[in-house]
Amino acid sequence: MDRDAFTQRTVEERTFRASDETELFYRHWPVVAGRPRGAVVLLHRGHEHSGRMAFLVEELGLADFAFFAWDARGHGRSPGARGDSPSFGTTVRDLHSFVEHIRAMHGHATRDIVLVAQSVGAVVAAAWVHDYAPRIRGMVLASPAFRVKLYVPFARAGLGLMRAMRGNFFVNSYVKAKFLTHDEARIASYDTDPLIARAISVNVLLGLYEAAERVVNDAAAIVTPTQVLISGSDWVVDPRPQHEFFERLGAAVKEKHVFAGFYHDTLGERDRHLAIAKARAFILARFDEPATQPDLRDADRESFSREAFDALSRPLAPLSPTGLYWGATRLLMRTAGRLSRGVRLGLTTGFDSGSTLDYVYENRPQGTTPLGRFIDRIYLESPGWRAIRARKSHLEELIVNAIARLRAVWLPVHVMDIAAGHGRYVLEAFEPPGVPRPDSILLRDYSALNVERGTALIRDKGLEGIARFVKGDAFDAESLAATTPRPTLAIVSGLYELFPDNALVRRSLAGLAAAIPPGGYLVYTCQPWHPQLELIARALTSHRNGVPWVMRCRTQAEMDQLVAAAGFRKVEQRTDDQGIATVSLAVRR
Numbered sequence: 001m002d003r004d005a006f007t008q009r010t011v012e013e014r015t016f017r018a019s020d021e022t023e024l025f026y027r028h029w030p031v032v033a034g035r036p037r038g039a040v041v042l043l044h045r046g047h048e049h050s051g052r053m054a055f056l057v058e059e060l061g062l063a064d065f066a067f068f069a070w071d072a073r074g075h076g077r078s079p080g081a082r083g084d085s086p087s088f089g090t091t092v093r094d095l096h097s098f099v100e101h102i103r104a105m106h107g108h109a110t111r112d113i114v115l116v117a118q119s120v121g122a123v124v125a126a127a128w129v130h131d132y133a134p135r136i137r138g139m140v141l142a143s144p145a146f147r148v149k150l151y152v153p154f155a156r157a158g159l160g161l162m163r164a165m166r167g168n169f170f171v172n173s174y175v176k177a178k179f180l181t182h183d184e185a186r187i188a189s190y191d192t193d194p195l196i197a198r199a200i201s202v203n204v205l206l207g208l209y210e211a212a213e214r215v216v217n218d219a220a221a222i223v224t225p226t227q228v229l230i231s232g233s234d235w236v237v238d239p240r241p242q243h244e245f246f247e248r249l250g251a252a253v254k255e256k257h258v259f260a261g262f263y264h265d266t267l268g269e270r271d272r273h274l275a276i277a278k279a280r281a282f283i284l285a286r287f288d289e290p291a292t293q294p295d296l297r298d299a300d301r302e303s304f305s306r307e308a309f310d311a312l313s314r315p316l317a318p319l320s321p322t323g324l325y326w327g328a329t330r331l332l333m334r335t336a337g338r339l340s341r342g343v344r345l346g347l348t349t350g351f352d353s354g355s356t357l358d359y360v361y362e363n364r365p366q367g368t369t370p371l372g373r374f375i376d377r378i379y380l381e382s383p384g385w386r387a388i389r390a391r392k393s394h395l396e397e398l399i400v401n402a403i404a405r406l407r408a409v410w411l412p413v414h415v416m417d418i419a420a421g422h423g424r425y426v427l428e429a430f431e432p433p434g435v436p437r438p439d440s441i442l443l444r445d446y447s448a449l450n451v452e453r454g455t456a457l458i459r460d461k462g463l464e465g466i467a468r469f470v471k472g473d474a475f476d477a478e479s480l481a482a483t484t485p486r487p488t489l490a491i492v493s494g495l496y497e498l499f500p501d502n503a504l505v506r507r508s509l510a511g512l513a514a515a516i517p518p519g520g521y522l523v524y525t526c527q528p529w530h531p532q533l534e535l536i537a538r539a540l541t542s543h544r545n546g547v548p549w550v551m552r553c554r555t556q557a558e559m560d561q562l563v564a565a566a567g568f569r570k571v572e573q574r575t576d577d578q579g580i581a582t583v584s585l586a587v588r589r
Contacts, residue, residue: 009029009030009032009057009058009063010029010030011027011028011029011054011057012027012028012029012030013025013026013027013028014026014027014028016070016097016098016101016105017097017101018073018093018094018097019093019094019096019097019574020086020090022073022079022080022094023079024070024071024072024073024078024079024094024098025050025070025071025076025077025078026050026068026069026070026071026098027050027051027054027067027068027069027070028066028067028068028106029057029066029067029068030066031063031064031065031066032063033063033064034063034064035064036064036065036066036108037062037064037065037112037287038065038066038108038112038113038114038137038283038287039065039066039067039068039102039106039108039112039113039114040060040062040065040066040067040068040113040114040115040116040283041067041068041069041070041098041099041102041113041114041115041116042056042057042067042068042069042116042117043069043070043072043095043115043116043117043118043121043122043124043125044069044070044071044072044075044076044118044121045118045119045120045121045265046083046119046120046121046145046173046200046208047075047083047173047175047196047197047198047200048075048076048195048196048197049071049072049075049076049077049195049196050069050070050071050076051076051193051195052189052190052193052268053069053116053118053267054069055268056116056267056276059272059273059276060116060276060279060280060283061280062280062283062284065283066106066108068098068102068106070094070095070098072085072091072094072121072124073085073090073091073094074197074201074204075195075197076195077195081170081201082197082199083170083197083198083199083200083201083204084168084170084200084201084203084204085201085203085204086203087203087204087207087577088124088127088203088204088207088208088210088211088577089207089211089575089576089577089578089579090577091124091204092124092127092128092131092132092211092575093574093575095124095125095128096128096132096134096573099113099134099136110134110135110136111135111136111137111291112137112287112291113136113137114136114137114138114139114140114283114286115129115136115138115139115140116139116140116142116267116279116283117139117140117141117142117144118142118143118265118266118267119142119143119144119145119236119237119264120145120208122141122142122143122144122145123144123145123146123208123211123212123215125139125141126139126141126144126215126219126222126245127211127214127215127579129222129224130214130215130218130219130221130222130528130529130556130579131528131556131575131579131582132556132573132575132582133555133556133557133560134224135291135293136224137225137286137287137291138224138225138226138227138253138282138283138286139224139225139226139227140226140227140229140279140282140283141226141227141228141229142229142266142267142275142279143229143230143231143234143236143237143242143264143265143266144212144228144237144242144245145208145212145236145237146212146213146215146216146237146238146241146242146245147209147212147237147238147240147241148205148208148209148236148237148238149235149236149237149238151174156206156209159171159202159205159206160206162202163202163203163206168201168202168203169201169202170199170200170201170202171199171200171202171205172198172199172200173198173199173200175235175236175264177190177191179235179236179263179264180236180263180264180265180268181263181264181265181268181269181270182261182263182269182270182271183265183268183269183270183272186265186268207577210578211579212241214529214531214578214579215245216241216244216245216248217248218248218528218529219244219245219246219248219249219250220248220249220250220304221250221304221305221528221529221555221556221557222249222250222251223250223251223252223293223294223296223555223557224251225251225252225253225254225286226246226249226251226253226254226255227254227255227256227257227278227279227282228242228245228246228254228255228256228257229257229259229266229267229275229278229279230242230243230256230257230258230259230266231258231259231262231263231264231265231266231269232258232259232260232261232262233260233261233262233263234262234263234264235263235264236263236264237264243256250304252294253286255278255282257275257278259271259274259275262275267279293557293561295561296555296557296558296561297502297506297558297561297562297565298502299502299554299555299558300500300501300502300503300552303558305552305553305554305555305558306500306552308533308552308553309500309550309551309552312533312534312537312538312550313537313548313550316538326538326539329535329538329539330538330539333347333539334347336371336375337375338368339367339368339369339371339372339375340366340367340372340373340375340376340379341359341366341367341368341372341376342356342359342360342366342367342376342379342380343375343376343379345359346540346541347541349449349543350541350542350543350544350546350549351536351540351541351542351549352494352498352542352543352549353421353447353543354420354421354422354445354447354449354450354453354454355422355449355450355453357388357421357422357494358421358422358424358453360380360385360388360389361388361389361392361424361425363380363389365377365380382532383530383531383532383578383580384530384531384532384536384580386576386578387576387578387580387581388494388581390576390577390581391493391494391525391576391581391582391583392424392425394574394575394576394581394582394583395425395426395429395491395493395523395525395583396425396428396429397574397583398523398572398574398583398584398585399415399426399429399489399491399523400429400435401572401585402489402521402523402585403435403436403438403489405521405587406488406489406519406520406521407436409519411488411519411520412439412485412488413436413438413439413440413488413489414438414439414440414442414485414486414487414488414489415438415440415441415442415487415488415489415490415491416441416442416443416444416483416487416489416490416491416515417442417443417444417490417491417492417493418444418472418474418480418490418491418492418495418508418512419444419445419446419474419492419493419494419495420443420444420445420450420454420469420491420493421445421450421454421494422450422453422454422457423443423445423454423457423458423469424457425493426441426443426491427441427457427458427461427463427467428461430463431461437463437466438466438489439466439485440466440467440485441463441466441467441468442467442468442470442483442487443458443467443468443469443470444469444470444471444472444474445469445471445472446471446472446473446474447471447543448471451469451470451471454469455468455469474492474495474508475504475507475508476511477507477508477510477511477514478511479511480508480511480512480514480515481510481511481514481515482515483515486515486516486517486520487515487516487520488516488517488519488520488521489520489521489522489523490512490515490516490520490521490522490523491522491523491524492508492512492522492523492524492525493523493524493525493583494525495508495525496508496524496525496526496554496559497525497526497527497551497553497554498542498551500550500551500552502562505562506562506565506566509562509563509565509566509568510566512566513566513567513568513588516588517588518588518589519587519588520587520588521585521586521587521588522563522568522585522586522587522588523583523584523585523586524559524563524583524584524586525581525582525583525584526554526556526559526581526582526584527551527553527554527580527581527582528553528554528555528556528559528579528580528582529553529579529580530551530553530580531578531580533551533553536549536550536551537549537550537551556573556582559584560584563584563586564586567588567589568586568587568588568589569586569587569589570584570585570586571585571586571587572584572585573585
């Protein structure tokens with residue numbers, strides 16, 4: 001590549017709108033030689049900003065690639081308290097919005113985008129790829145901050161305790177520039193850069209730890225081609241989780257390179273040409289090959305998630321230490337746990353029942369005696385139930401989004417939910433002022449109790465004129481296909497997550513594809529990951545005859561492929577901060 005071409009490279013300073021309407025700053029370097037081949041998105045370290053990644057635009061030597069680099073929320077020239085964000089999950093959502101902006105405004109297809117990310121930025125990149133399953137060309141992760149070295153014993157636990165007592169607060173980074181790189185110019189520029197944010201909020205720091213642990217533990221879910229660059233003398237982060245991440249990584253194409261003597265700023269080291277050469281070769285190799293993704297539609301038969309499901313399905317020896325532990329847990333739930341109304345309801349109707357979900361949505365601790373209400377509060381604040389409440393909010397948001405899209409092209413709005421439970425999340429989506437009511441609402445569920453409760457809720461909401469509730473099988477493709485009027489917006493929430501086999505999901509999606517006309521929409525949910533799978537499998541019961549509630553987590557990529565195979569194209573996605581429950585919107589092709 002002609003290096004003189006870089007004398008023509010100009011930078012544009014722009015902003016993009018995040019999902020919460022915040023305007024975030026970014027830099028754009030357009031292609032300067034030949035036809036545009038792809039786009040490289042640069043993600044900076046914690047405390048830093050896009051300007052400190054700008055040197056890579058020249059040193060990577062990719063004149064026929066466009067470059068983009070953002071200032072993450074709370075950094076550089078983007079708004080927000082320095083070093084802060086509403087949550088680490090918000091920053092991951094910001095990256096999703098950024099890539100969508102690049103696609104929509106600059107014309108670079110998602111499949112032609114590659115990420116180059118350092119430190120905290122690398123964790124953001126890995127979490128985004130895990131949670132949203134974008135079909136990007138690849139990613140280069142340089143010294144990902146999967147475990148920051150805090151040095152002070154029990155520092156993480158102490159920070160968590162202090163946050164619980166006083167709320168969010170800020171801590172200053174102990175890192176000196178001389179421990180980041182051997183490059184004297186980089187050291188000097190770091191020490192004098194007015195946009196460096198040396199503080200970081202405890203919310204973001206603890207969120208970083210949680211997201212990193214999740215991504216490392218569930219790295220098998222990531223199938224995006226990935227290169228990991230590791231500094232051999234890193235004072236800032238522990239390299240062991242970097243190696244663990246690479247070993248568990250599910251990508252068929254993956255590389256790992258360790259650079260002896262390098263400090264944490266891998267791509268800004270004195271001998272960075274060694275690392276940059278590896279990154280450049282990896283990027284070019286990805287664009288020399290067709291953009292592909294492994295076929296995951298049969299992951300229910302053979303995959304890491306199937307192996308985990310089978311392990312949880314096997315009964316434990318009653319007198320083994322693990323068997324005794326979970327036996328005691330079940331006994332405790334059936335005795336003292338009954339003081340909690342939520343636990344009692346789960347034991348009666350199933351912890352995955354529509355009645356339980358309605359109780360979780362209500363989120364009002366109830367129970368017998370103050371101890372029962374205390375147990376109920378702990379129960380309702382479990383990670384899974386927090387994610388379910390976030391899912392309800394995201395469902396309502398994307399239902400309204402879909403209706404706006406339908407109204408914009410003058411299509412009627414006929415809503416159908418194929419397994420609605422009590423239907424609360426559907427009916428309450430139309431309550432906020434200014435949200436137009438649909439032309440019709442059809443709620444279906446296999447349970448006579450849910451039909452009865454949902455019909456009562458329709459009356460309570462005053463929607464008898466447009467809404468009705470009928471008994472129906474969500475996996476009966478023929479009955480779904482025969483729905484009248486034909487739904488222009490179908491919803492399937494929290495259903496497929498309960499069934500490990502994809503044959504049922506395919507059958508249901510086939511019925512929906514036959515029912516929904518081209519241009520209509522499907523809202524669907526997924527559970528790519530859950531931190532309490534063993535607790536659920538060993539101690540909780542399902543609505544299906546009280547059997548153990550064993551779940552197989554489908555990766556987002558697997559779920560998206562099943563939906564795409566049925567004839568839909570995903571256009572939007574929302575994910576809770578823990579990465580447990582996702583909600584997606586797809587259009588019928």
